[in-house]
Amino acid sequence: MARKMIRVLLVEDEEINRVVARAALKAAGGGDVVDEAENGEVAVQRVRDAAAPYDLVLMDKQMPVMDGHEATRRIRGMGVTTPIVAVSSDGLPADVDAFITAGADDFTSKPLSKEKLGVILAKFRLA
Amino acid sequence: MDRYAFLSFYKCTHQVGKFVGSDTWSNVLRESWFFNNWKELLVPVSLSTFLLLGLKGYLDEQFCQVEDLQDEASPNFVEEVVTLFFKDSGRLMSNIEQALEKYPRDFNRWDTYMQQLKGSCSSIGASRMKNECMSFRDSCGQGNVEGCMRSFQKVKREHAVLRQKLESYFQLLRQAGPAGAATRPVM
Numbered sequence: 524m525a526r527k528m529i530r531v532l533l534v535e536d537e538e539i540n541r542v543v544a545r546a547a548l549k550a551a552g553g554g555d556v557v558d559e560a561e562n563g564e565v566a567v568q569r570v571r572d573a574a575a576p577y578d579l580v581l582m583d584k585q586m587p588v589m590d591g592h593e594a595t596r597r598i599r600g601m602g603v604t605t606p607i608v609a610v611s612s613d614g615l616p617a618d619v620d621a622f623i624t625a626g627a628d629d630f631t632s633k634p635l636s637k638e639k640l641g642v643i644l645a646k647f648r649l650a
Numbered sequence: 651m652d653r654y655a656f657l658s659f660y661k662c663t664h665q666v667g668k669f670v671g672s673d674t675w676s677n678v679l680r681e682s683w684f685f686n687n688w689k690e691l692l693v694p695v696s697l698s699t700f701l702l703l704g705l706k707g708y709l710d711e712q713f714c715q716v717e718d719l720q721d722e723a724s725p726n727f728v729e730e731v732v733t734l735f736f737k738d739s740g741r742l743m744s745n746i747e748q749a750l751e752k753y754p755r756d757f758n759r760w761d762t763y764m765q766q767l768k769g770s771c772s773s774i775g776a777s778r779m780k781n782e783c784m785s786f787r788d789s790c791g792q793g794n795v796e797g798c799m800r801s802f803q804k805v806k807r808e809h810a811v812l813r814q815k816l817e818s819y820f821q822l823l824r825q826a827g828p829a830g831a832a833t834r835p836v837m
Contacts, residue, residue: 537766539734539773546719546727585765612769634772636715 528555529649532577534566534594535559535610536586544581544635551640552650553579562586563594570598570605577605578649581635582627584611584618592625599626606647610635705819708812712775729820735774736813742767743809746802760798761790767805779808 531553535541541559548554558577560566563586570577580598584591595607606629609622614632622630629646631639644650705713720727746763749756764786771780782805789797 537738537769537773539731539738539770542731542734543716543719543773546724547715550719585762612765612772633769634712634715634775636712637718638715 529553529579529644530556530573530575530577531558532566532569532573532580533557533559534563534581534586534591535583536561540583540633540635544640547635547637547640550637551644553640553644563589563591563597566594567597567601570603571601576603579643579647580605580607582607582609582622584609584622592621595622595625595627608643705815708776708778708808708815710775710777712772714775716774731774732816732820735770735776738770739767739809742770743806750799750802755795757790757793761787764790776808776812779805779812782808 529552531548533541533544533548535544545554545557545559548557558569558573560569563582565588566580566582567589570580582591582595591609591611595609598605598607607627608629608631609619609627610631610633611618611622612633614630619630629643631643641650716731717728724730742763746760746767749759749763764783768780768783768787771777771783782801786798786801786805789801
């Protein structure tokens with residue numbers, strides 16, 4: 524039986540972080556389709572307009588235009604149940620709480636690596 | 651990258667020794683895992699792993715993680731990421747420099763820019779530079795303008811040193827030929 528194509532939305536404003544995360548996703552086995560959004564507003568649009576639902580959303584916290592907390596709230600407000608994993612460089616308890624309250628399913632710290640993403644993909648049965 | 655890398659003894663010893671530091675190099679030459687005759691030095695580790703000795707303290711485990719993402723499909727991945735880092739960090743440092751000159755002092759803006767720079771440092775594992783970014787942010791939190799200015803000078807210094815070291819690192823890798831290829835150098 525053919526393996527299901529995994530669709531990931533990577534929400535991150537810094538290009539270097541997107542490049543490394545995309546490669547790490549591919550190495551971890553979750554990079555079949557990786558769409559990118561450079562801020563929360565674009566992420567909400569991508570989720571709303573997606574032809575097929577995403578299997579995973581990796582959501583940065585601090586971004587211009589719309590931050591990760593607000594984007595997560597809006598995506599959940601649309602009734603979308605896709606797992607959202609919050610990503611932050613700080614990892615402070617207040618950050619984690621704010622993201623979980625907004626509707627995130629899990630939290631991981633930057634920088635994203637093949638190992639961290641492997642754990643996330645396994646947790647949501649995507650690998 | 652786990653095949654033996656051959657270095658031409660009389661061509662590369664001086665350059666590599668200078669790069670990894672004379673103390674490290676003299677210790678390395680005494681190590682039993684180095685076999686050499688008068689012409690060649692056989693290094694039973696990948697060349698990039700060996701050259702990383704010269705970047706010890708400047709880069710952390712994340713740089714090795716980035717290296718692990720390089721494959722046949724993207725043979726220049728590490729260099730591309732590092733190039734992107736210097737482009738990004740240059741832009742962010744320029745933003746910080748301009749923000750530091752503006753009145754009234756906007757600590758929130760300074761902190762936001764520095765958090766972005768710290769994130770870029772984390773993505774390639776630039777640990778020493780990242781630590782200086784954290785010192786800057788600490789000073790920001792305390793409203794300490796002098797501390798911010800001092801830390802920013804250190805950030806710039808670490809950035810310049812890292813650039814020079816990484817340029818040397820990639821130059822030596824290029825001189826050695828295809829990454830990890832076990833080929834004897836042309837004499």
